[in-house]
Amino acid sequence: MSEMPAGIKPRILVISTLGLERFVPALGALGAIRACHPEAEIILLTTQAVAAFAQTAPYFDTVWIDDTNQQINPALWHLGKRLEAATFVRVYDLDATPHTKRLFWVMYGLRALPLSRRSIEWSGAIPGTLLNHDDPRREAMHLVDRWAAQLKLADIGLLHRPDLSWVARQVQSFNVPFRMNAPFTLISATPGPGSSWPADRYGELAVALAASGQIPVLVGTDTPPEVCETVANFCPSAVDLTGQATINELVFLAWAATAAVGPDNGVMHLTAAGGCRTVVLYNGASDPALVGQRGPKVSILRRGQLSEIPVGEVVATLEARK
Numbered sequence: 001m002s003e004m005p006a007g008i009k010p011r012i013l014v015i016s017t018l019g020l021e022r023f024v025p026a027l028g029a030l031g032a033i034r035a036c037h038p039e040a041e042i043i044l045l046t047t048q049a050v051a052a053f054a055q056t057a058p059y060f061d062t063v064w065i066d067d068t069n070q071q072i073n074p075a076l077w078h079l080g081k082r083l084e085a086a087t088f089v090r091v092y093d094l095d096a097t098p099h100t101k102r103l104f105w106v107m108y109g110l111r112a113l114p115l116s117r118r119s120i121e122w123s124g125a126i127p128g129t130l131l132n133h134d135d136p137r138r139e140a141m142h143l144v145d146r147w148a149a150q151l152k153l154a155d156i157g158l159l160h161r162p163d164l165s166w167v168a169r170q171v172q173s174f175n176v177p178f179r180m181n182a183p184f185t186l187i188s189a190t191p192g193p194g195s196s197w198p199a200d201r202y203g204e205l206a207v208a209l210a211a212s213g214q215i216p217v218l219v220g221t222d223t224p225p226e227v228c229e230t231v232a233n234f235c236p237s238a239v240d241l242t243g244q245a246t247i248n249e250l251v252f253l254a255w256a257a258t259a260a261v262g263p264d265n266g267v268m269h270l271t272a273a274g275g276c277r278t279v280v281l282y283n284g285a286s287d288p289a290l291v292g293q294r295g296p297k298v299s300i301l302r303r304g305q306l307s308e309i310p311v312g313e314v315v316a317t318l319e320a321r322k
Contacts, residue, residue, distance in 0.1 A: 277297040
């Protein structure tokens with residue numbers, strides 16, 4: 001990494017702008033980056049939805065918001081100029097998307113030209129840069145393995161295990177309409193890629209959970225209203241916390257919950273990282289071999305369409321994992 005004048009901290013940028021479903025799996029990589037650069041000023045570029053959660057993490061000095069909506073617009077130009085002015089000595093691009101390639105060009109201008117970029121310390125997938133991860137197997141790697149291989153080129157050896165223990169210092173009080181020591185199961189119905197699990201399946205699942213002594217608790221954001229309405233009609237004892245709990249509070253719920261169920265979304269990554277027994281529903285639109293939740297308490301059910309996964313199979317999987 002480039003030397004800095006005495007008394008000036010090197011400034012490092014970390015890019016993670018693909019939402020909670022990519023930020024949470026990256027926690028191990030983020031911890032490793034911070035451990036490798038303990039004296040640096042590390043700035044995270046992320047989305048508005050993740051920013052408040054990220055600001056409480058111990059890995060960053062500052063959190064900047066990418067408000068471009070991943071589009072070519074005036075906001076992209078202004079963001080690029082802000083990034084350029086920050087004079088980062090190194091960038092860790094954990095997204096490696098067309099959007100981050102655009103940021104690269106706006107940040108570096110003429111230096112981004114192929115014959116001029118060789119000295120740019122961009123850890124990602126920009127050909128010709130100093131830390132380019134050009135393994136032909138890259139796109140076939142699980143995203144965590146991809147980050148590990150990418151960071152190894154930047155002399156970061158082992159990724160840390162995803163750690164959420166720091167959340168315990170952030171939540172001062174959290175009130176829910178049930179006893180946290182009562183058995184409850186989280187249901188995160190926020191749709192993942194592709195089709196959604198039918199609303200009546202969530203209702204049937206809530207009924208089955210209640211019959212087994214569990215309190216069904218709906219959580220997450222962007223949950224289709226018809227799911228909340230259907231669950232309430234099927235199971236009046238279910239608790240609806242959708243849109244009410246912060247991400248930090250969701251971690252507390254995951255620590256206390258018996259289990260969590262939902263499609264491939266950010267909350268399912270959060271519950272898995274929190275050590276909660278997690279059953280994730282996948283369809284053909286996303287591949288668990290590439291983006292799946294990991295952990296000893298994770299079970300993945302996959303069909304071409306989510307509607308092909310019956311409630312009975314989900315309940316049986318929950319029972320089998322006890």
